[in-house]
Amino acid sequence: MKWKLAARSEKMNPSVLREILKVTERPGIISLAGGLPSPRTFPVSAFAQACADVLGAQGEAALQYAASEGYAPLRQAVADMLPWDVDPEQVLITTGSQQGLDLVAKVLLDPGSQVLVETPTYLGALQAFGPMEPQAVAVASDDEGVLPDDLQAKAGGGDARFVYLLPNFQNPTGRTMTEARRAAVVAAARQSGLPIVEDNPYGELWFDQAPPLPLTARHPQGCIYLGSFSKVLAPGLRLGFLVAPKSIFPKLLQAKQAADLHSPIFNQRMVHEVMKDGFLDRHVPTIRALYKRQRDVMVDALRKEMAGLDVQFRVPAGGMFLWLRLPAGIDTVKLLPLAVERGVAFVPGAPFYADADTADARTMRLSFVTASEDQLRTAIAALADTVREQLAHAAAARTQELLAASPT
Numbered sequence: 160m161k162w163k164l165a166a167r168s169e170k171m172n173p174s175v176l177r178e179i180l181k182v183t184e185r186p187g188i189i190s191l192a193g194g195l196p197s198p199r200t201f202p203v204s205a206f207a208q209a210c211a212d213v214l215g216a217q218g219e220a221a222l223q224y225a226a227s228e229g230y231a232p233l234r235q236a237v238a239d240m241l242p243w244d245v246d247p248e249q250v251l252i253t254t255g256s257q258q259g260l261d262l263v264a265k266v267l268l269d270p271g272s273q274v275l276v277e278t279p280t281y282l283g284a285l286q287a288f289g290p291m292e293p294q295a296v297a298v299a300s301d302d303e304g305v306l307p308d309d310l311q312a313k314a315g316g317g318d319a320r321f322v323y324l325l326p327n328f329q330n331p332t333g334r335t336m337t338e339a340r341r342a343a344v345v346a347a348a349r350q351s352g353l354p355i356v357e358d359n360p361y362g363e364l365w366f367d368q369a370p371p372l373p374l375t376a377r378h379p380q381g382c383i384y385l386g387s388f389s390k391v392l393a394p395g396l397r398l399g400f401l402v403a404p405k406s407i408f409p410k411l412l413q414a415k416q417a418a419d420l421h422s423p424i425f426n427q428r429m430v431h432e433v434m435k436d437g438f439l440d441r442h443v444p445t446i447r448a449l450y451k452r453q454r455d456v457m458v459d460a461l462r463k464e465m466a467g468l469d470v471q472f473r474v475p476a477g478g479m480f481l482w483l484r485l486p487a488g489i490d491t492v493k494l495l496p497l498a499v500e501r502g503v504a505f506v507p508g509a510p511f512y513a514d515a516d517t518a519d520a521r522t523m524r525l526s527f528v529t530a531s532e533d534q535l536r537t538a539i540a541a542l543a544d545t546v547r548e549q550l551a552h553a554a555a556a557r558t559q560e561l562l563a564a565s566p567t
Contacts, residue, residue: 225424243376256399279511328478464543
């Protein structure tokens, strides 16, 4: 039997990150690659109690089909925890925030239409948008996010349906938009009539100071907001949410109904049971404290082990990731297998760029939250040794080229 594939399936490519994660399953590999929350943060006992309570008091309803919009008390809880006025009727519970990206793509993108993204941007978003066959257009960005002038220029240059942004502790770079940049970005979007899709899975994982208000709080009728329970409770629940203007909400709901009818109602009821007594207010600070210690260990190790190597990085103020730029002449895609041989894995930076021609091959993403402190120190030392080895090989190759080119 020969199956005839839909043209859109050609846009469904394997996740580079998922392929890399397969490598990390080898014994002895310390992975700094995956964006996996630390299992030490999972509130197992709280969910064990919630599971018993939900089954005991709500068992039949918890195991039945449910409304596509989501469990009404959980929708209300989401609306209540957001820092602007949200009607729970605007809240759609999704099967992870990744589904939110998929629904947005299905509702807003056509083949050939444009979606504007940061430089670099979240790899999973590019993968979610791809099957709808849009043109992903990279907007020039700096340490504070997209540049408003370039955003406005790109918005007016074609069929741009929305701009996709991660203002808080961005994946992959860890950067955060300042208050001034947020105001300028919203002003540029308003002036251009450009919708914003704001993805905020890491916003609660701040270390010293909460980030500024979301973009959506400043422009609620022009934004779709995506959130997740994966980073503050547990990713295996596969629960997230989106908040959308009432004008677009029905179409997102219809896309949700077609995709999976509804997200697991048992999980929704358990999350609500865990949340209802202010648990997140007590639990999330413990995650922040742990991740801040982990970040500090990685930063200290980088400063020690990478000394003299012209390695550049910014210290993230929250989240899970640190973005590294290596010396000229190193391609991190080629560096990865050599690092794995030394027992450490990372994610090369190039796949995070929408424009492959301008991707920075010297970059990599490191996660500091899953490995132990000792593993972080060991991994960074091994990574530094790999970089030094590559630089030495490159220098030797250049010497040989010069000798071969010189007159005898």
